[in-house]
Amino acid sequence: MQKQRIDFGSFAIPLLSVAVALFFGGILVYIQNINPITAYTALFTTAFGSWDGIATTLAKATPLILSGLAVAIGLRAGLFNIGAQGQLISGALASAWAGYALDLPTLIHIPVAILFGAFFGALVGFIAGALKAYRGVHEVITTIMLNSIVIALADFLASRPFKEPDQPLTRTPEIQESARIPDFLGLPFGFFIAVAIAYGMWWFLGNTTSGFRIETVGKNKNAAWYAGMPVKLTVVMAMVAGGAIAGIAGAIETQSIVGRFEPAFNAGLGFDGITVALLARANPLGVIPAAILIGGMRASGSTMQFEAGVAPELVDLLLAMILFFVTAPLLARLLRKKESGVSLTSGWGN
Amino acid sequence: MASLLEIKDVTKTFGAVVANDRISLEVKPGEIVALLGENGAGKSTLVKAVFGLVRPDSGEIKVKGEALEFGDTAGAIRRGVGMVHQHFQLVPVMSVTENIILGDEPRRAGFISMKKAREEVLALVEKYGLEVDPDAIVEDLPVGTAQRVEILKALRKDVDLLILDEPTAVLTPQETDELLQVLRNLAAKGVGILFITHKLREVIAVADRIVVLRGGKLAGVTTPKESDESDLAQMMVGRAVVLQVDKGEAKPSTVALEVNDLRVLDDRKLEAVKGISFQVHSGEILGIAGVEGNGQRELVEAICAMRSRVSGEVIVTGKPLANMRPKQAHLAGVSHIPEDREKDGLVSSYSIADNLVLNRFDQAPYARGWIRDLDAVDENGAALVKTFDIRTPSHRNPASSLSGGNRQKVVVARELSQNLPVVVAAQPTRGVDVGSIEFIHQQLINARDNGAAVLLVSAELDEVLSLADRVAVISGGKIVATVDAEGADRNYIGRLMAGLKE
């Protein structure tokens, strides 16, 4: 039976990139007179060394899986969706609102709130997708602009109409119990949702006609048009799907961890999504281990400071370096591999 | 007499392909040497090595006795080598003058002096008799004029050796004759000319010596006195070539494709198709002959609903086609072998099997509703690879692993295996090796005999004359004549293609 196959051969570069980044990060740490081994040990044992640690890691990995998927599906269609951040925030705010403003029994409230998140994330994605498909505006700029617009808008909404009354902070009221996503065997349920979506996307891209359209448009727009595919619509669909998934990420984050919408709650989750997606070579299944790795690093950042004295921003730097090594053809040359990696549209045209 | 150009044992490999295998050749001043060979024989690679665009792996290239450093274009230019490229090396948005002076701009106090530049261009026009407007923007020029700019650019420096790479590919027969005369004039002045072509007629007409390449190796050196066209063809291919296709009589029946007063714009929003009408019957091949750039591409794209019609109709088996809906055109029964297979026809990173169902991936049996049936795709891939003799270890390999001819076979296989009532084939054997050409020609005849209406659009007049039952000539966006292929007068058609009235 002709099945979709998982290609294990392409793991070398991502793994090597992580290793090399850790090495250079270690040097930076060493310059500050701190033992890198202590720092890294603190980092990894906190993340993976205890049940509690694993639970925290998986909780952090959940939005990363989803925002990684949001970027990945864009990449598959030849788009660079940098807007996962903004899409995630809209989803978070929308689900927070649905969480506190609606009165529904638990079994309905949870999915409804998640759907609110998906819808508003999709809306933001739609704007970027439509501008690209029908006006030819490059999605890199629009998504970055939309990120800032959404952040400002969300800040406004959380400080005025949606503000929690009788207190000075910019935030929404807490969501009701019926909207909270519970843990499952001590582990965050949202994680399993995210994994399910990842598998879903992998299967979707390989086995459905819509998935084939997305892949073809990403690889050769002209051939896709020749083959009768609706290219513009497909571009919009990919951005809408990405936006929806990022919106779900925001919703799950709100409903399982934060419990409300606070503006500063998730700085950088969307951008880590880019690193996750590129580390995973835009493969939906690869997103899972990539997100767990990065989630683990994020989760233990503060412990690393506490135990080894290294600023948690080291993680920012490590991630930036991982991204660099994954995409620069240095390691590929070293391994003498032919790069048939993710190719993106270049330039402002088309 | 001392040699102008000496190529000794030059070898160049691209990956697994040996493009040039220890080639040696010589050009003396005042000599016209034709470099002949079919597509992929290594001619372009060789001359690009002389001009520094390609670095040979080994060997020596000497111009006027001095060895040339590989990859040094500026150096080649300095030594008096000029090159007219197959794909014009002109900047489309800049003017003729700017293009000609690029790289060696006349200056005044550090800034470019456009005044001096224009004077230079006008002087060149005067000297060589090649008319161009110095201020015209290159992308607005017709192809023949653009080539004149390309030639002037090469001749601007005092060239001793002029290399031309397939210069007549985009010229009408008349423009070709003019160009050949320009070359004779230059040779008479002492310029050495190395001129690549695969058109036997031109070679016999103008060359002093003929060097034939085959499969990267030197197949022979001869002169027009010693060899005629079929001798040359044999040297090019290594076996007796059947220059005519074996075909039976056509049995045309009802009209399957009708085009009425079609008007189509090109990418620059200018009218490229200016009111074309014709009919193609089931069981016949209508060949449209024309030099590229006369509206064929826009015509084909409009018929296949890939480009918008400004006005006019396309009717397939009696039903009018919607505008700009390639999918519906396909469903209505139009299969299309596109002119540019890499851009439109194939996704090189996809498997051969996926490419073979590229435009019916969502139809039964390759999909049930939303879900693809990957087994069916696989089986179809295996079957078609066999039937169409596509040379590959596996139908699951990516299309990028195939040679040009085999890639074209994938496209042909995909389209013809669908047995649709209308087949539109645009430049179907461009960039394809002779063996595959024969195969593809036969497949088109088979399609015709199975009742398809075949519209063949080709810039190769010989191809049209041998395959088609009726021949239409396109020039300047219009069909200027339609004749039966049998007994057609080649010269008459050539004149029509050039835009002359008869």
Added chain:
Amino acid sequence: MGQLMRVTTSKVVALLSVAVFAYFYAQNDLVTTSVVYSAIPLALPLALAAMVGVLCERTGIVNIGIEGTMLVSAFTAFFVAAIFEDTVTGLIAGVLTGVVVGLLLAVMSVTWKMDQIIAGVIINILAAGLTSFLYRQGYSIPTTLPQFDITWLAGIPVLGPILNFHGPITYFGIFFIFALWFALYKTPWGLRSRSVGEHPSSADTAGVSVTKLRYLNVTIGGAVGGLAGSYLALEWVGIFERGFTAGKGFTALAIMIFGRWNPLGAFAAAIFFGLAQAVTNQLMIDEVINIPQQFINMLPYVLTIVVLAFAAGKVRPPAAEGQPYEKEKV
């Protein structure tokens, strides 16, 4: 025909702008002058950043990393000035940082032939990561760069007070913009650079080194980006914060597209953006309009999207931009 339309539109826009300005000047010359004056510091970093874009893209390299370039240059300029207690040293450091970033982008785009958008995104993320990691509180620079009071400039009626009293980077920047325009269209370097961005193989076959020119221009672009970053840290406000550049590098790309990859066009577009902000600020002060702060913050971003939605589809970028040049594919 399109050419004619463009020239006419520019003339109409120019005339309209002068008319509007004249109207408001007549109403209240002091306020109008101060608004237009304040537009210049708002416009200048955008204009310089747009020049980086123009320089790179005209030569065929898409530069998404302008934001990161400015951020890391501002960072270096500020901290070097603070540590060495000399603002000019900071300025030099800032520009040099830009050069380094430019070289990095050149290596990634030209030699490694990476996807240029990814290369730019990496620069931005690296810049954010580095500046975040190395940031320390409690530093301050001795002084911002001085504002020059140029008497003959001040003497010009109407325009004098607007053009006077700006810092060195501002004046140099304006000069640079005009110089760039001139160089791009009137010198051999300019002709060759543009040909490399439109049709690199034509340049190559004419004996021009595509690689050298791209390296040169992207590096100069980096220096200009460094200048823009230094401007923000040393001339505009004299501070540095995490995320200091706040999207200006991306707005600059919109400005570049709106200005059709022409230095003067981009300059005009930048001034337009600067004016929009200056006018909004004034209206807020006068309490003519009362918009929540968040919407003011949103303004440049919304404006960028609107501009692009109308402009992007209709303009032609340099034809070969974004594609790495492979010699043997001629």
